[in-house]
Amino acid sequence: MRLTAIYIFITSIFTAFSTVFASAPINLQRLDAPQVSQQVIDRVLSLGQLGTASLMLALGIIIYALIAGVLGITRRNAQLQTSARYAAVATFLALSTAMMCMEAALLTDDFTVQYVAQHSSVPAPLWVKVVMLWGALEGSILLWAWILSLYTAILAMNTPNHALRPWALNIMQFVQLFFVLVLAFVANPFTLNASGLFVGPGPNSLLQNHWMMAIHPILMYLGFVGLTVPFAFAMAALITKRPGSEWMRLTRRWTLMGWGFLTAAIIAGGWWSYEVLGWGGFWAWDPVENVSFMPWLTATAFIHGIQVQERRRMLKSWNMMLIVLTFTLSILGTFLTRSGVLSSIHAFGDGPVGIFFLIFFLLVLFASLGLVVMRWDQVRDHSELDAVVSRESSYLLGNVLFLAMTFMILLGTLFPLIVELFSGEKVTVGAPFFNQMSVPIFLAIFLLMGIGPLLPWRKAEHQSVIRNLLWMCGVGIIAAAIAYVLGIRRVYPLITIAISGYNIASLGLLISAAVVPRARLSKRNSLQVFRQYAFENRRRFGSMIVHLGVIVTALGIMGASAYRIDEQVKVDFGTSTQFRSYELRAIDMFEEQVPGRGTVGANVEVWQNNRKIDTLRPRINVFVHDGVTQQQPVPTADVLYRVQHDVYLTLSGSLSRDQAFVILRVVQSPLVMWIWIGGFIMAFGTLYCVIPSASERKQERLAMQGSPTNSGNTIS
Amino acid sequence: MKKLIYSVAAVAILAAAGFMIYQALNTSLVYFILPNEYANDPNNYKNKRLRLGGLVEDGSVDFNTNDLKLYFKISDSIKSYPVTHTGAPPDLFKENTGVVVEGRFQDGVFVSDNLLIKHTEVYEAPEDGKINVEALKESLE
Numbered sequence: 007m008r009l010t011a012i013y014i015f016i017t018s019i020f021t022a023f024s025t026v027f028a029s030a031p032i033n034l035q036r037l038d039a040p041q042v043s044q045q046v047i048d049r050v051l052s053l054g055q056l057g058t059a060s061l062m063l064a065l066g067i068i069i070y071a072l073i074a075g076v077l078g079i080t081r082r083n084a085q086l087q088t089s090a091r092y093a094a095v096a097t098f099l100a101l102s103t104a105m106m107c108m109e110a111a112l113l114t115d116d117f118t119v120q121y122v123a124q125h126s127s128v129p130a131p132l133w134v135k136v137v138m139l140w141g142a143l144e145g146s147i148l149l150w151a152w153i154l155s156l157y158t159a160i161l162a163m164n165t166p167n168h169a170l171r172p173w174a175l176n177i178m179q180f181v182q183l184f185f186v187l188v189l190a191f192v193a194n195p196f197t198l199n200a201s202g203l204f205v206g207p208g209p210n211s212l213l214q215n216h217w218m219m220a221i222h223p224i225l226m227y228l229g230f231v232g233l234t235v236p237f238a239f240a241m242a243a244l245i246t247k248r249p250g251s252e253w254m255r256l257t258r259r260w261t262l263m264g265w266g267f268l269t270a271a272i273i274a275g276g277w278w279s280y281e282v283l284g285w286g287g288f289w290a291w292d293p294v295e296n297v298s299f300m301p302w303l304t305a306t307a308f309i310h311g312i313q314v315q316e317r318r319r320m321l322k323s324w325n326m327m328l329i330v331l332t333f334t335l336s337i338l339g340t341f342l343t344r345s346g347v348l349s350s351i352h353a354f355g356d357g358p359v360g361i362f363f364l365i366f367f368l369l370v371l372f373a374s375l376g377l378v379v380m381r382w383d384q385v386r387d388h389s390e391l392d393a394v395v396s397r398e399s400s401y402l403l404g405n406v407l408f409l410a411m412t413f414m415i416l417l418g419t420l421f422p423l424i425v426e427l428f429s430g431e432k433v434t435v436g437a438p439f440f441n442q443m444s445v446p447i448f449l450a451i452f453l454l455m456g457i458g459p460l461l462p463w464r465k466a467e468h469q470s471v472i473r474n475l476l477w478m479c480g481v482g483i484i485a486a487a488i489a490y491v492l493g494i495r496r497v498y499p500l501i502t503i504a505i506s507g508y509n510i511a512s513l514g515l516l517i518s519a520a521v522v523p524r525a526r527l528s529k530r531n532s533l534q535v536f537r538q539y540a541f542e543n544r545r546r547f548g549s550m551i552v553h554l555g556v557i558v559t560a561l562g563i564m565g566a567s568a569y570r571i572d573e574q575v576k577v578d579f580g581t582s583t584q585f586r587s588y589e590l591r592a593i594d595m596f597e598e599q600v601p602g603r604g605t606v607g608a609n610v611e612v613w614q615n616n617r618k619i620d621t622l623r624p625r626i627n628v629f630v631h632d633g634v635t636q637q638q639p640v641p642t643a644d645v646l647y648r649v650q651h652d653v654y655l656t657l658s659g660s661l662s663r664d665q666a667f668v669i670l671r672v673v674q675s676p677l678v679m680w681i682w683i684g685g686f687i688m689a690f691g692t693l694y695c696v697i698p699s700a701s702e703r704k705q706e707r708l709a710m711q712g713s714p715t716n717s718g719n720t721i722s
Numbered sequence: 723m724k725k726l727i728y729s730v731a732a733v734a735i736l737a738a739a740g741f742m743i744y745q746a747l748n749t750s751l752v753y754f755i756l757p758n759e760y761a762n763d764p765n766n767y768k769n770k771r772l773r774l775g776g777l778v779e780d781g782s783v784d785f786n787t788n789d790l791k792l793y794f795k796i797s798d799s800i801k802s803y804p805v806t807h808t809g810a811p812p813d814l815f816k817e818n819t820g821v822v823v824e825g826r827f828q829d830g831v832f833v834s835d836n837l838l839i840k841h842t843e844v845y846e847a848p849e850d851g852k853i854n855v856e857a858l859k860e861s862l863e
Contacts, residue, residue: 414743421747432754432863436771439750443743574790574809626813638839639813659785659810669790669810 054119057107057196064100064155065186067093068179075176087172094162094175097182098155105152108139108195120199121145127208129602129630134209137220141213143344143359144195146223151185153224153231157260158182161235170253173242174235181234184366193359211629211640214603218278225271226298230336232264233305237333237374240326244377249322249384254312259696261312265305266692272298273559273685284641286572286654286673288681289563291440296419297339300412304332307408314398317463321402323378323385328405330374331412337367342419393465400458407451414443441567445498452505452560455553456512460519474515482508502564506557513550520546544699551691559684565651565677574658578667582613585672588653589613592668595661596623604628606661608668612646612653620646624655624670651676752824756859758800760827767827774803774832775822775840775862778815785811796823796832798855803827807834814839820862 071093078086108121112135117123125142126135134141140149158178165171189195213219236257243253254261275295276288289295308328314321341363378385391399418435425433460474485507486500494500520539525532540547577583577592584590591611598605607625611618622644629640639660646653654673661668698706754773779802782795792807805823815821815837823834840862 410739417743418747421751425751432859434752434754434773435747436750436752439746442746442750576787576790641813659815660813667787669787671809 052118052198053107053111053114053116054196054198057104057111057119058190058194060100060103060107061186061190061194061196064097064104064151065183065190067096067100068183068186071097071179072176072183075172075179079172079176090172090175090179091162094155094179095159097179098152098159101148101152101155101186104148104189104196105139108145108148109136112136112138118199119195120197121195123199125209127602130209130214131602133217133220134214137213138209140223140227141209141219144189144193144197146227147185147189147193147359148195149223150227150231151182151189153227154178154182154185154234157231157235165256168252168256169246169248170239170242170256173245174238174253177238177241178234181238184362188359188362192362208629211627211638212282214629215627215640215642216278216282218274218281222271222274222278225267225274229264229266229268229271230301232260232267233301233329233332233336235260235264236308237329240329241374241377244326244374244381244385247381247384249326249381251312251316251319254316254325258312261305261309262692262696265302265309266689266696268298268302268305269692270685270689272302273682273688276685277682280654280678281643281645282640284643284656284671286570286643286656286671286675288566288678291418291435291437293419294343296415296440297335297342300339300415301332301335303408303412303415304328304335307405308332310401311405314401318389318398320387320389320391320398321405322387323382324405326378326385327375330371330378334367334371334374335412337363337370341367395461395466395468395471397458397461397463397466400454400461404451404454404458407447407454411444411447411451414447415440418443448560449498449501449505452509452557455556456505456509459516459549459553460512474512477515478508478511481511482506485510496568499564499568502560506561509553509557513554516550542699542701544697544702545695548691548693548695551694552688553691555684555687555689555691557684558680558687562677562680562682562684566675566681569676571674572671573673574669574671576667576669577610579608585653586674587614588619590655590670590672592670593621595663595665595668596625597663598625602630604630607642608657608661608670610655610668610670622646622653622655624657626657626661647679649679652678754822754859754863756798756800756855756862757796757803758798758855760803761801764827769826771824771826772832773822773824774805774834775820775859776802777858778817778819778821780817783811783815783817792837796821798858800855803830803832805832805834807837809837812837812839820858822862 071090074086074093075090077083078088078090108119110116111119111122112126113132115122115126115128115135121142121144122138125145126138130138138145140146158175161171161178162175165174236254239253239257243249272295275298279290279295280286280288305328308325311321311325311328315325341360344360344363391402393399418439421435422433425431456478457471457475461471482504486504489500489503494503517536517539520543521532521536524539525535528535571586573585575583575585575590577590579592579594582589582591589612591613593609593611595606595608598607605625605627607623610622610624612620612622624644625642627640627642641656641658643654643656645655651674654675656671656673658669658671750771752771752773753767754775755767757774757776760767760772760774774796776796776798779795779797782793782802782804784793785791786793790809792805792809792811794805794807795802796805797803807823807825820840822838822840823832824836824838825832825834827833
C-alpha cells in the first residue's frame with residue numbers, strides 16, 4: 007500500500023509540474039497569419055506545452071517503473087512489482103494524452119506547434135490531418151512509442167503471473183525509455199513554433215494522395231512492436247536462466263500477430279507504391295522497402311525455428327539470435343531511413359534522430375548477444391539432427407535460406423555506403439541484383455515449404471517421402487505443361503508455376519493425410535471430418551492458409567514482373583488507340599478545384615470487343631498549401647482492376663486546356679491483383695492461428711486459475 | 723569425417739554464394755555521375771548503367787509528339803551530352819531544371835529510360851555563369 011502511495015505521490019508531482027509548465031504564457035504575437043483561428047490564439051494552455059508535459063510525465067513514470075521493477079525483483083518485493091505493472095498502464099495513459107494533444111493540435115490547425123505548422127495545412131481534408139500524426143518523423147516515433155506503451159500495458163495486466171513477467175516488462179520499459187527519451191529531447195513533436203511562420207511544405211503530396219498511407223505505418227508499427235514482445239521475453243528468459251520453451255509459448259500469439267501485421271504492412275506498402283508512385287510497380291528494392299523486409303524475413307525464420315525448439319528442444323541459441331536480429335533490424339532500419347545516410351524516395355530525410363537509433367541498435371545488439379554468450383551453457387543444443395530428411399532439418403535449411411536472403415538484402419542496401427566510403431563514387435545497387443539473388447533463394451524456400459510440413463519429426467520413412475514427392479512433382483509438372491501450352495515460355499515463370507502446383511499438391515496431401523484416416527476410423531463423411539479438423543487444429547490449418555497465401559502472392563509477383571507491359575501512347579481527344587486487346591478512347595479533359603487541391607485529368611474509356619468496360623480518370627493533382635503551389639504535381643494513376651491483369655493509366659507529361667491530345671502511360675501487369683489477395687490470405691491465416699479454439703480456451707482458463715497444466719505440449 | 727564433409731560443404735556453398743553475389747553486384751551497380759565525370763573517363767563507364775545528373779541545357783529541348791521521343795542536352799556547365807528519352811517530359815521539365823536520367827551511353831548519346839526532376843536552389847542563380855559542380859552533384863543526389 008505504501009508503495010502505491012509513493013507512486014501516486016510521484017505522478018501527482020509530475021502532473022503539477024506539467025500543469026504549471028504548460029500554462030506559462032506564450033507569445034503568439036508573431037503568428038500573424040490569418041489562418042490561425044482566434045480560438046487557437048486564445049488558448050491559455052498550449053497544446054504544445056501540454057504535449058511536452060505529458061511526454062515528461064511518461065518519461066518520469068517509465069523511469070519509476072524501471073526502478074520499481076528492478077528493485078522489486080532483486081528484493082523479491084511483490085508490491086514493488088505490482089506497482090511497476092500499474093506504472094505501465096500509467097505510461098500508456100500519459101502517452102495517450104500526448105497523442106490526443108497532437109491530434110487536437112492537428113485538427114484545430116494549431117500552428118503554434120512546429121510539427122503542425124510544418125506538416126499540416128488548413129485546407130487539407132480531415133483524414134489527412136488525422137493521419138498527419140504519423141506522416142512525418144517526430145509524429146511517427148510518437149505513434150511507435152504509443153503502440154509500445156499500449157502493448158506493455160496489456161502485457162502488464164494480461165500476462166499470467168509467471169517468473170518471466172517482471173523481467174519481460176522491464177525490457178519493454180527499457181525499449182520505451184529509449185523512444186520516450188528520443189521524443190522528449192531529440193525529436194519532440196511538440197516543439198513550439200518559435201519563428202511563428204508557416205515554415206513547412208505542408209503535407210507530403212505523395213502521402214496525401216492515397217488513403218493507404220493512413221494504415222500502412224500503423225500496421226508497420228503494430229508489427230514491429232508485436233515482435234518486441236517475444237524479444238523482451240527471450241531476454242527475460244536469458245536473465246532468469248530459464249531458456250526453455252516457456253518464453254516462446256507465452257508470446258506465441260504476440261509473435262504471430264506481429265508477423266501478421268508486418269506482412270500486411272509490407273503488402274499494403276506495395277499496394278500504395280503501385281497506386282501512388284505512378285510507375286505501375288509495387289516493389290523497387292528501395293532502401294525503405296528493404297529495411298522493412300529484413301525483419302520480416304528473420305521473423306519468418308523465427309516462427310519456424312521456435313517450432314523445432316518446442317518439439318525437439320533444439321535451436322535454442324539460434325532462435326534467441328533470430329529474435330534479437332528481428333528486433334535490432336527494425337531499429338537499424340529506422341536508423342538507415344531516418345538519418346539521411348541512404349537516399350530513398352520515401353526516406354524521411356536527415357535529422358539528428360538517426361544517430362540515436364544507431365547507438366540504441368548497437369547497444370541492444372551487443373547487450374543481447376552478450377547475454378546469449380553468457381548463458382551459452384544453457385542455450386547450447388544437446389541433441390543433434392537424427393536424420394537429414396526430417397521436419398526439423400527442412401525447417402533449419404529454410405531458416406538458413408531466410409538468413410541468407412536477409413544478409414543479401416542488407417549487403418545490397420549498405421553496399422552504396424561501402425563503395426562511397428572507399429572510392430568516393432556514388433552508386434546505387436539496382437533492382438537486377440536483388441532480383442537475381444532473391445528469386446533463386448525464394449524458389450528454394452518454396453521447395454522446402456512444400457515438402458517440410460509433410461515430413462515427420464526426427465526421421466522420415468523414405469517410402470512415404472518418395473510417394474509424396476511423386477505426387478507433388480507430378481502436379482507441378484502438369485501445371486508447368488499447361489502453362490507452356492498456354493504460351494508461357496520463360497524459365498523462371500515456368501519454374502514458379504511448377505513450384506506453385508507442387509505446393510498446392512502438398513497442401514492437398516497434408517489435408518488428406520489428416521482427414522482420410524480419421525474419416526475411415528469414425529465412419530463419418532470426410533467433409534465433416536475436415537471441418538472438425540480445420541476448427542480444432544487452428545495452428546496447423548492456419549499455417550496451411552498462410553502458405554496458400556504465399557503461393558498466391560508468388561504467382562502474382564511472377565506475372566506482374568515477368569509479363570509486365572509498359573508503353574506510352576498519344577491519343578487525340580475524340581479518337582481512340584489500340585493497346586493490346588483494349589481500345590482506349592480519350593473523351594475529354596476535366597478540371598477540379600477543391601480547397602487545398604487542384605486537379606487536371608482526362609476521361610479515358612476502356613473498350614474491349616466493342617463493349618465499354620470502364621471509364622478511367624488518370625489525373626495530375628497539385629496540392630496547395632496556404633495559397634502557394636506546393637511541391638511537384640503528382641501524376642495519379644487510375645487502375646482498372648481485373649482478375650487476369652490490371653490496366654493502369656497515368657498521364658505522361660503535362661495536360662493543359664488547349665491541348666488536343668493526351669499522352670498516356672499504360673501499364674498492363676498480369677495477375678498483379680493476386681499479390682494483394684495473397685497478402686490478405688496470409689493475414690487471414692495468421693488470424694486463424696491466433697484465435698484460440700474451444701479446447702485451447704478451456705486450457706487457458708485453467709492456466710489462468712493457476713492449475714498446473716502442461717499446456718504447451720497439448721496446444722499444437 | 724562427418725565434420726570434415728560438413729565444413730567442406732559449408733566452404734563450397736559460401737564460395738558459390740560469394741561468387742554469385744559478386745557477379746550480381748558487378749552487373750547491377752548504377753553509377754551516379756555528372757557529364758564532366760563521364761568526359762574525364764568514358765572507358766570506365768563503358769556499357770555501364772548510369773545515373774547522369776545535370777541541368778537541361780537552354781534551347782536544347784525537343785519533344786516529338788508523334789513518336790513520343792524527347793531530346794535534350796544535359797549539362798553541368800563544363801560538359802554537355804545529348805539525351806534521348808522515350809516518353810513525354812514530366813510536368814516541371816523546363817530548361818535549366820535539374821534532372822537525373824538513368825540509362826546508358828550509346829555512341830555518345832545517352833539513352834534514358836527513366837527521367838527524374840530534381841528540385842533544389844543551388845543552381846538556380848549562378849552568379850557569374852559558373853556553377854559549383856560539387857554543390858550541383860550534391861543537390862541532385
